[in-house]
Amino acid sequence: MAKVLVIAEHLDGQLNASTARTVSAAQALSPEAIDVAVLASEPDAVAAEAARIAGVSRVLTVANAANAHPVAQMLAPQVARLADGYSHVFLPSTTFGKDLAPCVAALLGVAQVSDLMAVESAHVFKRPIYAGNAVVTVEAPVDQAVVATIRTASWPEAAQGDAAPVEAASIEVELPTHTRFIGLAQAKSDRPDLQGAKRVVSGGRGVGSKENFEIIYKLADRLGAAVGASRAAVDAGYVPNELQVGQTGKIIAPELYVAIGISGAIQHLTGIKDAGTIVAINKDPDAAIFEIADIGLVGDLFALLPELEAAL
The missing domain is CATH 3.40.50.620 (HUPs)
Known part of the structure; x- marks a missing residue:
């Protein structure tokens, strides 16, 4: 047994x-x-x-x-x-x-x-x-x-x-002396932890810049969600790598996943296969993200997100 x-x-x-x-x-x-x-x-x-x-x-x-x-x-x-x-x-x-x-x-x-x-x-x-x-x-x-x-x-x-x-539990074991904890460099945020969050809003290369990524943060705060990103957005320097979702980032399973300006590369889709409801916003109607999205909206994210925020 x-x-x-x-x-x-x-x-x-x-x-x-x-x-x-x-x-x-x-x-x-x-x-x-x-x-x-x-x-x-x-x-x-x-x-x-x-x-x-x-x-x-x-x-x-x-x-x-x-x-x-x-x-x-x-x-x-x-x-x-x-x-x-x-x-x-x-x-x-x-x-x-x-x-x-x-x-x-x-x-x-x-x-x-x-x-x-x-x-x-x-x-x-x-x-x-x-x-x-x-x-x-x-x-x-x-x-x-x-x-x-x-x-x-x-x-x-x-x-x-x-x-x-x-x-x-009483344990008698000799601990190694060759390893020491020196410090922890960790980003501080009031948002939920990405790996355990029930709602996640992610941005991709389509967001365009680090400054434009503020629109992702604003929507996430409206939803009480964690913020994620595609590898393309991380590689472009829009956000730090601890926000990366995907095969070489974090594998997550939120109840709601909102993908904004993300094309849907296989590396990224691997990280969200077990998400509950996937919402995709992208101006390219042929983007691969729409193949797995439960809800898809084709359009300019910079026009759609302000409308969505107003509705919220």
């Missing part, structure tokens, strides 16, 4: 929604138990949030000053020690999970399964390849622990349930 350990992602004392999506993937295994591990300097607040996720059997907290920042080289030895007795270790396929999972897999001496999007059985999974244009079935060895990152865009957030018990 499967027993799953989910590694919680959190920042500034708040649990990331990717954790609830990872729990959904764990539930697909119909496991004996799903435990969530919270590694932090002060894990209690995050642990209380994790305990309310439906399907969680218990929450394990690991309090250590070295866990104040999510540095994979510090967290991995602790996770590897915690993993003893578990058949599966699941992490979200976010920047956090992609950084940490390979280190954990290496310490456990197993191969990692990446971007798990469907569960066929306890050791058989589906994952996308070729920018999401094909799906491959992979089988992990049955005699080893499975360390996997979960494609969070493919899984819904697990519901809220009764609070699971929270237990402090």
